[in-house]
Amino acid sequence: MEHRCGNRKIVDARVTIRTRNGLVTRGVLQNVSASGALVSSPLPLPLHTTVFVQIEAVEAHQPFCRVALAGEVARLTEEGFAIEWAEFAPHTLRAILRTTEHWHLSGNQKADVG
Secondary structure (H helix, E strand, O other), X not given: OOOOOOOOEEEEEEEEEEEOOOOEEEEEEEEEOOOEEEEEOOOOOOOXXXXXXXXXXXXXXEEXXXXXXXXXXXXXXXXXXXXXXOOOOOHHHHHHHHHHHHHHHHOOOOOOOO
């Protein structure tokens, strides 16, 4: 049985995933919540791998916004993995949600990662 905390918000944003071992891959953030996220990625990561999710996007008040969140691979899916954030309701999650809302309002639903 799955136990998820918080409401999930569907997003469609390109991200960079980094592990402590130096593996780097690109993926697509499919949804986020206060407790975690679902990522589509070609890199198969083992359960409990510590990851850092980085996203860059244009924000209304700045030329770009870089947001990074630490988490752990909590569940594997056919398309990628689910992440549980290291910190519940991280303040940087609010920046991701603000940024992705801006993409939806502007009609650009994907952001490039640097």
